[in-house]
Amino acid sequence: MQRNRFLGDILSQLFDRRGAPSAKYDKRDIYTLCQALLSAEGEVSGLRLASTIIARYAALSGDDKTAFFYYLNSKLEIDATLVATLAAQYAKDPSPDNFQSLCQAAEPKRQELLRRLNQPVGATATLVAMRVDLLARLRDHPDLKRLNYDFVHLLRSWFNRGFLVLQQISWDTPARILDKIVAYEAVHEIDDWDDLRRRLYPPDRRCFAFFHPAMPDEPLIFVEVALTADIPGSIDALLSEGRTPLEAHQAKAAVFYSISNCQKGLTGISFGNLLIKQVVAELSLACPQIETYVTLSPIPGLNKWLATQTDDPEHGLAAQAVLAGKAPATDVKMMAARYLLTAKRGDGLPRDPVTRFHLGNGAEVHDIHAGADSSDNGMAQSCGAMVNYLYDLTQTERNHENFAMAKTVASARSVQSLSTAPLPTKPKEPHA
CATH class of the missing domain: 3.40.630.180 (Aminopeptidase)
Known part of the structure; x- marks a missing residue:
């Protein structure tokens, strides 16, 4: 791993940008400063302006941050009419000039603002933290999702492999x-x-x-x-x-x-x-x-799914017993197998988020274990059950393609057998 540490040191120095001159005497409000950063003034004094905007944002109240996000979301939006006109021109004449004009018009000005804000030392971390503030507001302000899309677009490019x-x-x-x-x-x-x-x-x-x-x-x-x-x-x-x-x-x-x-x-x-x-x-x-x-992975959605199955003619008795902590290990494993292999979202993908992640990477559901996690969290989310996802390097590419194209859940035969095994139809007699 020494080579990676060495590379990290080099890159850290490469990205160690010096701070901007103090701009505490600039009395303009944050909105005027943003317009200045996007203007010719920003080309000359971008580092100072970006530092000032970041400092002003940090001092905003919660409501003022919401207002700032709405400013980015609405005032720095694309001109949809202009984009439509330029798209029609490009359709008739796909010249490089028309292409460039269309691309420039189709990008919201807020993307360029965020790029220019990412100049001072520490600005990247500040913008990541700014998105945390934005995410906290999306439920009550769903129209801010347009701004969130721009954050995601830029962060994916800044944090690429x-x-x-x-x-x-x-x-x-x-x-x-x-x-x-x-x-x-x-x-x-x-x-x-x-x-x-x-x-x-x-x-x-x-x-x-x-x-x-x-x-x-x-x-x-x-x-x-x-x-x-x-x-x-x-x-x-x-x-x-x-x-x-x-x-x-x-x-x-x-x-x-x-x-x-x-x-x-x-x-x-x-x-x-x-x-x-x-x-x-x-x-x-x-x-x-x-x-x-x-x-060796958790099954975070198992108990929530079991709670929806307690009145099911086939699953009900076993689901109730598992949730009550009274089911034998075999029944816990059978119910977990049914959940992992057959419980789906509306889009046909597995309901469990950990399953989606590993199957999307090309793994297979390999084995299921009852009584594997006795922690409070483990008992609360899956009654202690856990699962192995196997990364067979000779099969991961094919598994990934099958999952991506056909939503196929790759699994070992033992897990498939567990998912189809007959469940108890009456309570088991207690041991003497």
Whole structure:
């Protein structure tokens, strides 16, 4: 991983733009400053104006931020009539000049404003945080989605794969970043520094994160990996304090047991697929004896789905028993298999978000485990059930294509059998 650290240092220096001169004496309001930034004045004094606008935005009240978003959304909008006229001209005469005129008219001025705001040191992180403010308003102000589309468009280009740097997170990583790993862990809470050390220090544990050179101290997404002798079926055992660590060269499986997105402002910009692929490549070089790449994943939507099945003639009895914590392990696995393989959204894709993510990456539903996660969160979302998604590198491309084109859920035969096995039709007799 040394080469990635070296590359990150180079890119960090490349993107270390110097701050702008102070503009605290500029008394114009934020809207006038935005117009100035978009004008010829912005070509000359763009860094100063951008810094001033960012400072003014930070000082706005909640209502004033909403008004500012409406200004961007409405006042810096495209001229639809002009776009239609230019589109008709281009249809008749697809010359380069007509094409250029159409493209310029079809791009909202707010996109150029956001680009020009992204000049001072730290501006990228500020704009990511600005989108967090915007996302918080979309439910009550749905017409601001036009502005959100522009944020997504720009952030996808600014955070494309060419700018991302993969770094291994270890016990020697600076504490300021380790603190953020603890804070951002979204799947299996890290209790304290001892817990963090157990996930980073042993020879059979790895953690990798993507960083962006404009935000060098902010992980974008990270994955925790366990190197194991076989495919695990319990997160409780995998994270146990009393487990015996395995030497890395003895591992036969790499288990992705937690993937956490860190930046809410980058919602909708996907890094997970890239992260998994690059981590597999890194581990293949470091531990060539590893034969299996698999996840140990939560099933976050299982209990919500079970709650909709309690009156179903076929599923009702088993759903009630699972939710009540009275179902045997086999029934839990059968209901989880039915959920993962057959519960769909209106668009035909799997209902479970983790399933959509891994199947979209080319994985298959490999195995299901009952009693795998006894944490409060694990019991609340899936009554403790978990699932392995297998990344068979010889099949991922075909699985991805089948899922993307035909919404096919790739799964092992054992899981298919669980999903079609007959469910109990009457309560089981209690053990004596």
